Amino acid sequence: MAANGRAAGPPPPSRPPRSAASGGSSGPTPKPHPTVGRHWRQFTERYGWRAYALPVLVVLTVLALATTNSPSAVKERLIGGGTPSTTSATGGPAVAASNGQLKSDDPGAGALNSVLPALALPPGPAYTTTGRSTYATIAGKSKVIGKGTLHKFSIEVENGVTGVDLTSFANTVVTALSNPQSWISDGKTALQRVDTGPVDFHVTLVSSMTVRRLCGYDLPVETSCYDGADTRVVLNVARWVRGAKAYSSDLATYRLYAVNHEVGHALGHNHSHECLANGFAPVMMQQTIGTRIASGKICQPNPWPYPTGVKDAPGPEEAGSGPDLEFYKGNSS
Secondary structure (H helix, E strand, O other): OOOOOOOOOOOOOOOOOOOOOOOOOOOOOOOOOOOHHHHHHHHHHHHOOHHHHHHHHHHHHHHHHHHHOOHHHHHHHHHHHOOOOOOOHHHOOOOOOOOOOOOOOOOOOOOOOOOOHHHOOOOOOOOOOOOOOOEEEOOOOOOOEEOOEEEEEEEEEEOOOOOOOHHHHHHHHHHHHHOOOOHHHHOOEEEEEOOOOOOOEEEEEEOHHHHHHHHOOOOOOOOOEEEHHHOEEEEEHHHHHHOOHHHOOOHHHHHHHHHHHHHHHHOOOOEOOOOOOOOEOOOOOOOOOOOEOOOOOEOEOOOOOOOOOOOOOOOOOEOOHHHHHHHHHHOOO
């Protein structure tokens, strides 16, 4: 008897010696190995009920892993609990109606009275809420950018807006519009910054309360817009310093998007509501609101009208408030 009280059984078969690399003798022929059934009896005698539980646990673990990593489960996690990845502006891809009047300062009975959670401003520094409703031109000029119909613009700031480096603001506007992926890429559009004389539109940094006066506020969401009556691209300082959820912490790329989107309205473009063929969001999509389309697909945020290599840019456009309101609903949760 062995020390544990069980029959010791015959000694295990001896292992044959390894053959030498030179091809020497292989040694004695090994005895046959015990049968699988005998191994299992010895295993169950030693471990009892645990011998039966272990295979069950292994099967359950494999099934759980397969379910968790199935395509449908991964998609559910991405849509429900994450944000799409973005790329930097230097490497390529990472909001308002053309008339700016999706909202009203005198909302009707059906207006929403609380901020839609998914559309709230990201956390960040303080910004100017109330300006003086007058504007100052930021000095600076540029050469003609692009070829085609010339559109002259000035860069301005509402008097009373503070906390923003105005030189940096103006440089960002010019950088956005002079990039080969911007509106000049179509070969029909030329742009030029001026600080005197007549202009086709004004690119203006504006306090959030003045934005509400110019763009309306029927839906209580901080947005920018194009005010056609004043030919003014209205960039909301709240978004300029905080960005938007779709761009996460990539504030620099969001600013490029905001400029290109609102200037797109000044050039006559309407909103887009479908992803481009490669999955990018068109620049005329209201990416400040979100990038989820009617099918539930989430487009990749994109700041450029004509991103490199994308043949269907800038994408189909839809006029009217109906598609815009549906887009709001689809991105409000």
